[in-house]
Amino acid sequence: MATGSKEERWLRETYVDLLIEAGEQNPDIVILEADLMKAAGTIRFKERFPERTINVGIAEANMMSVAAGMSAMGKIPFTHTFTPFTTRRACDQVTLSIAYAGLNVKMMGSDPGVTAELNGGTHMSMEDMAVMRNIPGMVIYEPVDSAQLRKIFPQIVSHYGPVYIRLLRRNAVSIFNEDQEFTLGKGTVLKEGADVTILATGIMVAEAVEAEKELKKEGIDAEIINIHTLKPLDEDLVLKSAKKTKAVVTAENHSVIGALGGAVSEFLSGTFPVPVIRVGVQDHFGEVGFTGFLQEKYGLTKKEIVAAAKQAIQIRREQA
Structure with missing residues (x-):
């Protein structure tokens, strides 16, 4: 399952391929750009679809309001900008115009966490998932x-309601096989083990795979x-x-506050308290x-x- 090799194409290219494919099948899909x-x-x-593409300019809040209006008229809008500007x-606007109103808007935030690289601190959102998780x-x-994006994307399109897609824009490390199946809202076990559970997301999955080799x-x-x-969290799997390992680690390209580490700690503290290191x-x-x-x-490596x-x-x- 785990190959650990760099993909030849940027992940955003796969995303746009899927967006175009979905647009071919569904005339209600539109995109909004900042x-x-x-x-x-x-x-x-x-x-491909000039009549279904709207560039609102550098006005992200307005973009979300326009997307909400389009959803209310039966469209399926996808919005695009960097993670901090989406969140x-x-x-x-995301909270009230989209989520509170129960509308069907898909929001792509690109360059998550440290992958914003040379855009620096203003464009480097360490709290975007925590913000969205509270909505x-x-x-x-x-x-x-x-491989994973291809399987999940049609489920995102068919799901009615707001979805935040946190997308690495550049090359990803290829972890999964093309024939593997995935379900939105359900975690994926890469390797079973008995001593410690490592829950990882995004670019930290590749680091977790390498960490497992060192631990072995x-x-x-x-x-x-x-x-x-991240939301809904697969609580059954967690x-x-x-319960099997009684020791948990979370790994994420995000602040340890409020996202994967926060969600897992909050859940386990009320159901099955075990050590959780974030x-x-x-x-x-x-x-x-x-x-x-x-x-x-920032300490986001296998070490x-x-x-x-x-x-x-x-x-x-020590607690035993």
Whole structure:
């Protein structure tokens, strides 16, 4: 299942392919842009469906309001901009115009977390999933690679309601096989294990896969689970694994506050309390830098996952 190799195409290209394919099948699909069609790659959708493409300019809050209106008229709008502008900047419109109104808008936020790279701290959202997770009715999905995105995308289109797609724009590490099936809202077990559970999302799945190899060398049998849908959280799978290993690590390209680490900790504390060690950004803003450098700086590598796994196991032993 895990290949660990770089994809040849940027993940955004797969996304746009799927968007065009869905547009061919459903005339109600439209896209709204905040003057970033080149960055998002959606200019190809515009070339195919110019009459279904609206560029509102650098006015993200207005874009969400327009999308809400189009949904109310029976369209299926997809909005596109960088993660902080989908979430922080347009939060009130997303909350009230879309979610509170129960409308069917799909929101793509690109360049999540440290992958914003040279756009720097202003464009580097470490809190976008936490913001969206607090909005009732919101579905939050972050694909790992193209294979997973291809399987899940039609489910996003058919799901009625607001969906936040947190999309890595550049090359992803290929983890899954093309013939594997995935379900929106259900986690995916990459490897079963008995000693510690590692729950990972986005670019941290590849780091978790590498961490498992290092832990195996030390005789630690780790279970690796991809939580691609943060909301709704696959509570059944999380609980089943936590009951088996009694030690949990979460790994995310996001603040440790309010997203995967927060959701898992909140859930398990009320159902089956076990040690949960959160690997992620420790309450910091972002900065300019390449992804590899920033992952090292903010502790988003296999090294931190290995250390967290050992810490969780040690706490479990002390509590036994």
